Amino acid sequence: METWPKFSSVAQIGCLADNGNGGAVQVTKIEKTDAEWRQQLSAEEYAVARKKGTERAFTGRYWDHHEAGTYRCVCCGAPLFRSGEKFDSGCGWPSFFAPAAEENVRTEADHSFFMERVEVLCSQCDAHLGHVFPDGPQPTNQRYCINSASLKFDPEKQR
Numbered sequence: 001m002e003t004w005p006k007f008s009s010v011a012q013i014g015c016l017a018d019n020g021n022g023g024a025v026q027v028t029k030i031e032k033t034d035a036e037w038r039q040q041l042s043a044e045e046y047a048v049a050r051k052k053g054t055e056r057a058f059t060g061r062y063w064d065h066h067e068a069g070t071y072r073c074v075c076c077g078a079p080l081f082r083s084g085e086k087f088d089s090g091c092g093w094p095s096f097f098a099p100a101a102e103e104n105v106r107t108e109a110d111h112s113f114f115m116e117r118v119e120v121l122c123s124q125c126d127a128h129l130g131h132v133f134p135d136g137p138q139p140t141n142q143r144y145c146i147n148s149a150s151l152k153f154d155p156e157k158q159r
């Protein structure tokens with residue numbers, strides 16, 4: 001007789017995503033006009049998250065930030081990365097070896113600036129977050145190199 005794992009991987013990812021609806025991850029697309037984003041975000045946040053800009057290395061608010069908590073999308077609040085997966089890459093941007101949940105970010109080939117890179121975007125609102133490189137630490141070997149301007153830190157609640 002076949003035995004199934006007690007928890008499906010989908011349910012586990014759902015828990016990690018902390019979406020507050022008891023497990024299943026639902027990605028609802030959020031679309032706003034340019035004017036609405038401009039109103040909601042600071043000039044730098046807008047330039048990075050909506051116009052695929054890059055903050056200068058070692059200038060962002062989170063590259064040297066070590067508190068426990070969740071890094072949410074500055075545009076829509078989706079939980080994108082967590083302090084548990086953050087590591088010091090020395091590159092001057094916040095770096096993570098994995099997203100909070102695979103579903104919460106999506107990737108796209110980026111051929112700009114004569115480079116072959118993989119862009120990382122928010123699944124929910126298509127905010128530009130940064131790029132992912134295959135030179136990260138164990139266990140994933142991934143390095144999500146993310147702009148602080150695309151993130152908003154949410155400290156872990158004291159229980």
Ligand SMILES: [Zn+2]
Pocket residue numbers: 073074075076077078122123124125126127
């Ligand atoms: Zn978003």
